[in-house]
Amino acid sequence: MSAPVAANSKLFDCRDAYVATLESLAAEDNRIVAVVNDSVGSSKLGGFRTKFPxxxxxxxxxxxxxxxVGAGLANGxxxxxxxxxxxxxxxRSLEQVKADVAYSNTNVKLCGISSGVAYGELGPTHHSIEDVAWLRTMGDITVIVPADPWETEQAIRAAAAHEGPMFIRISRMGVPALDRPEGATFTIGKAETLHAGDDAAIIASGTMVCRAVEAAQALAAQGIAARVINMSSISPLDEAAILSAAATGAIVTVEEGCVRGGLGGAVAEVVATHAPCRIKILGFPGFLPTGSAEFLMEHFGLTADNIAASVRELLGR
Incomplete structure (x- = not known):
């Protein structure tokens, strides 16, 4: 893709795309069931309950x-x-995820609602910044972190068609719909290039993808061509896309998660093993204070400005 990909200004709650898609799939396939933990409201499954009580x-x-219960239903x-x-x-249920889903290889689709720091004002107990790091180490669980409503829909459709355990990280924090060429497709295990460039690469996931695109557009105005890669598939990982990014000589990763073990850790493993280059991992350092999602993003540098600054730092500009 030769031109920058802009994002629309309207913000979307990806939970809406998730439930609309799930209801559509359930209408076509009576095997589909939803299991919740007293979270019908926050999971936005009220419509599903009405249609399929x-x-x-x-x-x-x-x-x-x-x-x-989900594993038992899958076994049935x-x-x-x-x-x-x-x-x-x-x-809270990591042992059950490990034993009943991953080890047993059950056809369960784990939908992590309001991920990252969406519940920021409720404090550290409600931040979910370690989930990707934990789950990508477990057997053959497919881990997907969609970037916008279109990709959320595609991920849920892929989950329904995929035989085996999956984790889909679904944001409630508003994100724009990314502009894509007509005929764009979503494939488990494949990254998506949203901005061309060979001076450096920004590899992002989830809510950070739109900010990475914004950073690349700002860098382009400064004469720096930064590639933006949407790495929504964390496991399996598109190693070919990472190695191509490493050929630029500089990679910045950015995620709404912990800097240890998540997207940045996965990219660093590939780079260190196969194609060493300069790399900077942007994310959260560990336990976080209480505060709004936007405050936490700003405070810990998960902004387009800081992403761009990190690229310039690696390039010495």
Whole structure:
């Protein structure tokens, strides 16, 4: 793609794309069921419950049971979409995810709702910044972090068609719809180049992709051609795209997650093993204070300005 990809100014809650797609799929496939942890409202599954009351199972505030119930339904031939706040779905039920889903290779689709720092004002217990790092190490769980509503829809459709465990990280924080060429497709394990450039590469996921595009556009105005790669598929990982990015000599990764073990860690593993180059990992350093999502993003440098500054720093400009 030779020209920058701009994002529309309107912001979207990716939960809306998630539930609309799930309802559409459920109307076509009666194997699809939803399992929730007393989070019908925050998971936006009220419409699903109205349309398919017998196919929504609310286990209450019992995340370990929720994952186990989802695994049991999958073993009974259902396609189980297990939804809950990402912080609780992963941290509280990590053993069940490991044993009942990953080790058992069950056809469960874990939907981490309101991921990252979307619940910022509720404090550190509600931040979900370690989820990608935890789950990408577990067996063959496919880990997807969509960047916008279109990609969220495509990821849910891919999840329904995929046989095996998946984790889809679904943001509630408003993001723009990215402009894509007609005929764009989503493929598990494949990255998406949204801005061409050979001076450096920015590899981003989720809510950070639109900010990476904005940073690349600002850098272009300064004579720096930065490639932007949307690495929504964290596991499996598009190593070819990473190696191509490493050929520029400088990579900045940016994610709404911890700097240890997530997208940045995955990219660094590939680079260190196969194609060493300068790399900077942007994200959160660890436990975070209480504050709005925007405050936390600004405070920890997850902004277009800081992404651009990090590229210039690596290039010595």
């Amino acid at each position: 017998e196919r929504l199972i609310n286990v209450g505030i019992a995340e370990q049971n929720m994952v186990g 031939g259902k396609v189980a979409f297990v939804a809950g706040a990402a912080c609780f779905l992963t941290a």
